[in-house]
Amino acid sequence: MTKYGPYDPTLDYAPGPAPTRKGGGVETPSWKPLHMSRRNFLRGVVCSGVVIGGSAYLFSTTTPARSDTRAVERLVRLTVNGRTHSIEVPPNETLAHTIRYRLGLTGTKIGCNQGECGACTVLAGDTTIYSCSTLTHRVREVDITTVEGIAGPDGALHPVQQAFIDEIAPQCGFCTPGQVVTAVALLKKNPKPTIEEARLAMSGNLCRCGAYDHYLRGIMKAAERV
Amino acid sequence: MTDVMHNFELFQPATLADAQAILGDHSDAWVLAGGMDSLDWFKHRVKQPAVVVDIGNIPDLHGIREEEDGGLWIGATTTLTEVNESEAVKSRFPILAEAALKVASPQIRNRGTIGGNVAQDTRCVYYRDGFPCYRAGGNTCYANTPTAMNREHALFEVSRCVAVSPSDTATALAALEGVFVVQRGGSQQEVAAEDFFIGPDVDITRMTMLEPGDILVGIRIPAKWAGSRQYFEKVADRNAWDFALVNVAMAASVEDGAISDISIVCGAVQCTPRRLSDVESLVRGEAPGEELESLVKRVAARGAEPLNFNHFKIPLMENLAVRAIRSLA
Numbered sequence: 001m002t003k004y005g006p007y008d009p010t011l012d013y014a015p016g017p018a019p020t021r022k023g024g025g026v027e028t029p030s031w032k033p034l035h036m037s038r039r040n041f042l043r044g045v046v047c048s049g050v051v052i053g054g055s056a057y058l059f060s061t062t063t064p065a066r067s068d069t070r071a072v073e074r075l076v077r078l079t080v081n082g083r084t085h086s087i088e089v090p091p092n093e094t095l096a097h098t099i100r101y102r103l104g105l106t107g108t109k110i111g112c113n114q115g116e117c118g119a120c121t122v123l124a125g126d127t128t129i130y131s132c133s134t135l136t137h138r139v140r141e142v143d144i145t146t147v148e149g150i151a152g153p154d155g156a157l158h159p160v161q162q163a164f165i166d167e168i169a170p171q172c173g174f175c176t177p178g179q180v181v182t183a184v185a186l187l188k189k190n191p192k193p194t195i196e197e198a199r200l201a202m203s204g205n206l207c208r209c210g211a212y213d214h215y216l217r218g219i220m221k222a223a224e225r226v
Numbered sequence: 227m228t229d230v231m232h233n234f235e236l237f238q239p240a241t242l243a244d245a246q247a248i249l250g251d252h253s254d255a256w257v258l259a260g261g262m263d264s265l266d267w268f269k270h271r272v273k274q275p276a277v278v279v280d281i282g283n284i285p286d287l288h289g290i291r292e293e294e295d296g297g298l299w300i301g302a303t304t305t306l307t308e309v310n311e312s313e314a315v316k317s318r319f320p321i322l323a324e325a326a327l328k329v330a331s332p333q334i335r336n337r338g339t340i341g342g343n344v345a346q347d348t349r350c351v352y353y354r355d356g357f358p359c360y361r362a363g364g365n366t367c368y369a370n371t372p373t374a375m376n377r378e379h380a381l382f383e384v385s386r387c388v389a390v391s392p393s394d395t396a397t398a399l400a401a402l403e404g405v406f407v408v409q410r411g412g413s414q415q416e417v418a419a420e421d422f423f424i425g426p427d428v429d430i431t432r433m434t435m436l437e438p439g440d441i442l443v444g445i446r447i448p449a450k451w452a453g454s455r456q457y458f459e460k461v462a463d464r465n466a467w468d469f470a471l472v473n474v475a476m477a478a479s480v481e482d483g484a485i486s487d488i489s490i491v492c493g494a495v496q497c498t499p500r501r502l503s504d505v506e507s508l509v510r511g512e513a514p515g516e517e518l519e520s521l522v523k524r525v526a527a528r529g530a531e532p533l534n535f536n537h538f539k540i541p542l543m544e545n546l547a548v549r550a551i552r553s554l555a
């Protein structure tokens with residue numbers, strides 16, 4: 001096993017293997033060297049607590065091949081927003097990491113990274129899940145929808161998105177992608193929810209700004225328009 | 227504070243037999259169902275098993291079946307949302323549906339399984355933060371010192387460890403006298419709720435009788451309480467995410483205005499769901515009403531030994547027991 005030294009924030013980390021070209025020659029964005037900007041570095045420190053933890057993640061794709069044939073393969077096909085990607089994902093990677101750092105879909109936020117805030121909510125099929133608390137390997141066979149996949153192909157906003165704008169629902173906006181995804185799932189299942197039903201459905205999405213009533217109003221407005 | 231998870235090998239067997247074979251090959255293998263509890267342990271780097279066996283692909287462990295005797299069988303990997311939305315559960319055992327609905331948040335219920343919910347480890351903050359306490363193999367309890375934050379901890383049956391049962395569905399299943407079907411080695415065992423959940427006096431490192439290598443296959447709920455008068459209530463700091471400070475589940479039958487049979491259980495007051503047998507024997511044969519309620523209040527928490535910061539759980543528990551009995555009036 002490679003040993004990882006303490007992280008030096010002034011250096012870019014060494015890029016991984018050369019970019020792989022698959023399916024239509026699209027470059028897998030995860031291999032682009034991440035420039036360790038001050039913001040990235042701070043994020044690494046804040047999210048991982050210890051700096052070493054952050055670097056272990058960045059290099060985690062270099063673990064040796066497994067010996068037991070029955071263990072999962074690292075190469076997975078993952079369908080996100082209708083597009084199937086062939087990517088290498090280590091078994092210990094969460095869906096939130098795969099979506100953000102391998103597929104570059106940074107609309108999905110990581111707030112708490114432990115199932116306590118809802119910022120990372122995505123759809124697996126029609127159900128909402130916390131992508132921070134789901135292994136990517138668990139959802140290989142499920143269609144994933146992130147906030148980027150909510151608007152129409154022509155970019156037309158979903159009624160929920162439009163209603164959130166109309167109701168000035170987001171304040172800082174960090175929880176908004178999760179709120180949008182959860183609200184869309186609710187209206188798919190229950191197009192005319194009562195306010196209490198909406199409140200229950202949204203109860204897994206924390207809003208640090210406390211804009212709950214605005215989001216609820218947005219949902220009720222969207223329900224009229226869907 | 228969370229970290230990236232340690233490296234582990236992941237297995238996703240498609241049959242129970244394969245899962246058992248893998249568990250047999252690797253003595254420290256970790257069973258993963260919805261992962262809502264497990265991934266927390268990994269991200270905090272407190273538990274770092276080298277092998278993780280994801281049982282989510284095994285059809286035998288999933289689903290809800292009606293049994294011939296009028297009871298139900300619920301597979302271990304059935305999600306809490308599925309339990310909560312099942313018509314069979316709602317019509318026969320509403321307290322189980324309600325308990326499942328009160329767990330955590332909708333997204334957690336969509337992934338979290340009933341098997342994982344009853345098998346989850348305790349939420350004692352010291353232990354979860356990796357303190358080397360009794361439960362973690364050390365020789366002290368950090369939650370039971372004069373300055374410890376032990377507002378969530380136990381009132382009863384303390385044996386060195388003062389942690390409490392975290393699960394909401396466990397309380398309901400204990401009240402419904404559920405039977406836990408456990409695959410151990412080549413055979414299946416049926417374990418009653420009072421033997422499935424174990425206290426620190428039996429084994430301080432585990433919350434259930436499940437040992438490494440065991441798989442909980444499902445839970446059988448006997449017909450006994452199907453359609454009876456039932457009551458569930460959970461009190462927590464917030465309506466979403468928070469674990470119960472105290473919860474209560476009751477199933478009872480009332481004949482000619484008197485309580486003919488009853489099963490009542492409180493969770494989060496000791497390491498296992500606590501059957502309130504004093505209340506049960508007190509109310510059997512009695513008519514619900516104010517007089518009975520005042521007696522129930524007196525016995526519900528009898529014998530409680532509060533810690534520094536959890537005295538409030540005593541009146542809370544008494545009042546929840548009273549409200550359960552009041553629902554029969």
Ligand SMILES: Cc1cc2nc3c(=O)[nH]c(=O)nc-3n(C[C@H](O)[C@H](O)[C@H](O)COP(=O)(O)OP(=O)(O)OC[C@H]3O[C@@H](n4cnc5c(N)ncnc54)[C@H](O)[C@@H]3O)c2cc1C
Nearest residue numbers: 257259260261262263264330338339342343345393394442
């Ligand atoms: C933020 C948050 C809030 C929560 N709030 C509540 C709450 O209010 N009430 C409540 O009751 N719970 C609560 N929980 C706990 C959550 O409900 C449980 O963690 C969840 O139900 C566990 O199910 P799972 O399938 O995800 O378990 P996993 O994490 O997959 O497993 C949990 C444990 O059970 C073992 N296990 C699972 N299935 C089996 C099986 N079939 N055989 C043998 N062992 C097995 C695993 O090895 C592991 O040790 C909360 C969790 C979080 C993260």
Ligand code: SF4
Nearest residue numbers: 350359367387388389
């Ligand atoms: S209550 Fe139990 S789990 Fe918590 S610190 Fe004490 S011994 Fe450890």
Ligand code: FES
Nearest residue numbers: 111112113118132
């Ligand atoms: S980041 Fe997933 S729930 Fe907070």
Ligand code: FES
Nearest residue numbers: 171172207208209
């Ligand atoms: S708008 Fe700021 S967290 Fe919700």
